[in-house]
Structures are given as C-alpha cells and as structure tokens.
Amino acid sequence: MLFSMRSLRPLTIAFSLFFLLPLSLSAATTPAAPIRKSCASGIALQVSPGPAVQGSLLLVKVQSKKALPEIKSEWDGKPTPLWREGSDAATLHGLLGIDLELHPAPYEWKVMWTDADGTAQSCSVLLAVRAGKFATEHLKVENQFVQPNPEQEKRAAEDQKKMRAIYDTVTPEVLWTGKFRLPLKDVTTGGNFGRRRVLNGQPRSPHTGVDFPAMAGTPVYASQSGNVVLAEELYYSGNTVVIDHGYGIYTLYAHLSAIDAHAGDKVSAGTEIGKVGATGRVTGPHLHWGLTIQHARVNGMNIVQRQP
Numbered sequence: 001m002l003f004s005m006r007s008l009r010p011l012t013i014a015f016s017l018f019f020l021l022p023l024s025l026s027a028a029t030t031p032a033a034p035i036r037k038s039c040a041s042g043i044a045l046q047v048s049p050g051p052a053v054q055g056s057l058l059l060v061k062v063q064s065k066k067a068l069p070e071i072k073s074e075w076d077g078k079p080t081p082l083w084r085e086g087s088d089a090a091t092l093h094g095l096l097g098i099d100l101e102l103h104p105a106p107y108e109w110k111v112m113w114t115d116a117d118g119t120a121q122s123c124s125v126l127l128a129v130r131a132g133k134f135a136t137e138h139l140k141v142e143n144q145f146v147q148p149n150p151e152q153e154k155r156a157a158e159d160q161k162k163m164r165a166i167y168d169t170v171t172p173e174v175l176w177t178g179k180f181r182l183p184l185k186d187v188t189t190g191g192n193f194g195r196r197r198v199l200n201g202q203p204r205s206p207h208t209g210v211d212f213p214a215m216a217g218t219p220v221y222a223s224q225s226g227n228v229v230l231a232e233e234l235y236y237s238g239n240t241v242v243i244d245h246g247y248g249i250y251t252l253y254a255h256l257s258a259i260d261a262h263a264g265d266k267v268s269a270g271t272e273i274g275k276v277g278a279t280g281r282v283t284g285p286h287l288h289w290g291l292t293i294q295h296a297r298v299n300g301m302n303i304v305q306r307q308p
C-alpha cells in the first residue's frame, strides 16, 4: 500500500521465470503451448502456458466431448470454482491464483466427478510453483502505522476480519463482462507488486497490490463490472473500495481521497468509484490496486493481460 517514486520501475512479466510440470514428466519444462492432459470418460484438462510463479494466475479448462457431468475442482487441496461461458456445455473455465507467499513447491490442480455408472473419477495436473523475484525495500512511514497503539491495533484487526469475511464469500455467478482494464486512464505503468517491505527498520508483510503513481484527485475506475462489497475507510488502506466480480475474484482500490460508491452498488467496467489520494499508510498520493482470486493475492497486471 506504500508507494515511493524511487522504487517504481516498468512492470515486466518474467515469462522466463516459470515452468509447469505435468505429472507424467520427471524434468522441468517451459511449455510454450498449454498443458493438456487426457483423463478418463473423455475428459481433458488444460492449463494455460502462463508463469506458475508466486503472485501470478493460470487459466484452466475442463473439456469433454459430450456434456460434462458435475465437476468439482481443487487447487492446493482447496475448492476452486469452475464456470461455463455462454452456451458451451462441454467446457468449464477456472482461474488458479498463486498467492504471492505460496511456498515454492509442486501443487496439484485436481478435478473430480462421478461417471454415469456411479464410478468416482479424478484427474490432476501437478504444477511446480516457483519463487517470484521480489525486491526488498526500506521505507519510512508515520510511526503509528508501524507501531499502532492498542486502539489502532483493534481497528486494524476489525478491518482484517471484515476483509476475510468478504474473501470467504464466493458468489457463484459470472459478474464480469469482457476484459479487465486498468483502474486509471492514461496511467499504464504500475509497480511494487510483491515487494518485501521493511518499514522504519521493521520487516512487515509484503506488498500485495500494484501501485500506480497519480495526482491526488485523479478519477479511479472500476476495472471490471461487479458488485461493490465495501466502500469505507480502513486503518491501513485508508478510503477503500472492494468489488466482487464473482467466483471469488475481487479487486480493491485503496488510499482514495474520496469514495464515489456504496456497498451494494452494481458497477460496470469504467464506472468512477473514487479519487486518488493519500489516506491510510502511505508515503504519498497513489492508487493501490489489489486483485484477489479465491484468497490468493496476485498481480492485477496478469488479469489485464490474460483474461478469464
């Protein structure tokens, strides 16, 4: 949520840093094409050739020659929802979010279903998650944001509880339409995602969003359609708006000088929801933009470049 001019650099997606490891291979590979795996019952799994690196996301598909049975999906042992797009009954889509602090190791994407004769089936792909390359930076902020007093600590804990309840909610509906876009007009360079942070000499949790430099008062737009689920001041992120896009996909806009949305509002991509500011724990005016996919904190630039 912090921003320093010095630390900004063009955001590059390091495609060379990743590899995906299908279960059947013993050596690491860097596929240029999607991974495909044929399973029982004419079902096939597909994983986009994206970087399986901390803070990124992968697009997945389950395809079948005939209409699909009811399918359950898990990523790293946790349920991850799949959805249909349009009238195509033979394909399910999903997004696997790789949290920026997920320990680098192989993780399983597994799907399960029951055949018409009652046989329980499952099929999985093992994906080797690699460490992201995140710089460490030292910043100076107001001391109350590094050593909050008991009252401030209580507020921050309540905020955290509220955010957890939001992210625990998976709306089983595609609320997005078309592509995700950046939340500011004319500002295309954001940075700082994943940076490990030392504040006033003390190590703190990593930076979970993308910071965009902008003047205070610059309009901030919803990057995708959805439902506003939070529009209020929080201790660390200042004036904050959170939008539910369905299926556990949320965007967050922080440090706003003004909020122009209410919890419960339905917004479209491009709806103005507030103005850039410097509220909460900041070093200056900027927009902090977060993307969460089923609890995984991922780099929002990935969803702009790679659509669900």
Ligand SMILES: [Zn+2]
Residues within 6 Å of the ligand: 001, 002, 003, 192, 207, 209, 210, 211, 287, 288, 289
């Ligand atoms: Zn930030």
